[in-house]
Amino acid sequence: MKRILRAASPVQPIAAVVTVALILFAAACGGAPEDTEPAPLVGSSVGADLYQSNCASCHGADLQGTDKGPSHLSIVYEPNHHGDDAFRSAILNGARQHHWNFGDMAAITGLDNDEIDDIISYVRAEQERQGFDQ
Ligand code: HEC
Numbered sequence: 815m816k817r818i819l820r821a822a823s824p825v826q827p828i829a830a831v832v833t834v835a836l837i838l839f840a841a842a843c844g845g846a847p848e849d850t851e852p853a854p855l856v857g858s859s860v861g862a863d864l865y866q867s868n869c870a871s872c873h874g875a876d877l878q879g880t881d882k883g884p885s886h887l888s889i890v891y892e893p894n895h896h897g898d899d900a901f902r903s904a905i906l907n908g909a910r911q912h913h914w915n916f917g918d919m920a921a922i923t924g925l926d927n928d929e930i931d932d933i934i935s936y937v938r939a940e941q942e943r944q945g946f947d948q
Contacts, residue, residue, distance in 0.1 A: 861936030864929050868922050877940050878947075884914045886937055889946045893938065901934045 866875060872883030879885030890896065890913055903909075908921040925933070 860929070861932035861934075861939075864925065864933050865936050868925065869933065872916070872919070877937065877944070881916075883916050883919065885947060887941060887944055887947050891937075892941065892946055898934050898938075901937065902930055905930055905933070 865873075865877075869886075872880055873886050874880050874883075877886040879888075884890070904919060905922045905925060909919040911918050
């Protein structure tokens with residue numbers, strides 16, 4: 815029984831591979847040429863908007879800081895040093911001045927948990943995209 819199955823099978827996988835390859839080829843060629851690649855999704859745009867309206871005035875529209883607050887691209891804010899909980903806490907409770915000389919950060923009010931998560935995802939995506947300052 816086994817021997818018959820083995821003897822009969824070699825052609826079929828090849829046929830299957832060829833068929834799949836032809837289908838993929840046809841699909842690749844059939845795509846409308848005017849379709850452009852969608853822009854890579856960098857964080858969520860909701861997070862980006864919330865960051866701009868709640869954080870950028872001190873931390874900078876590009877996350878690189880202002881004269882009122884530090885850059886979130888400082889290596890100080892990489893995920894292992896300031897994890898997501900540190901971001902959550904800073905938003906909910908504020909942060910005492912301790913790394914820099916900008917003064918304290920006041921709590922940011924009016925954001926729900928989902929919005930806070932969106933902001934953190936956005937910051938992490940930007941940290942990855944732009945890289946950290948040293
Ligand atoms: C009014 C200015 C201001 C605004 C607005 C602001 N921050 Fe800050 N933030 C600061 C300052 C100043 C510090 C630095 C404190 C220090 O010396 O470590 C800071 C520190 C932080 C820290 C580090 C906290 C820690 O544990 O060391 C995080 C995280 C942070 N901010 C996130 C945010 C996010 C997210 C937003 C928007 C939702 C935001 N901040 C809005 C001024 C601000």
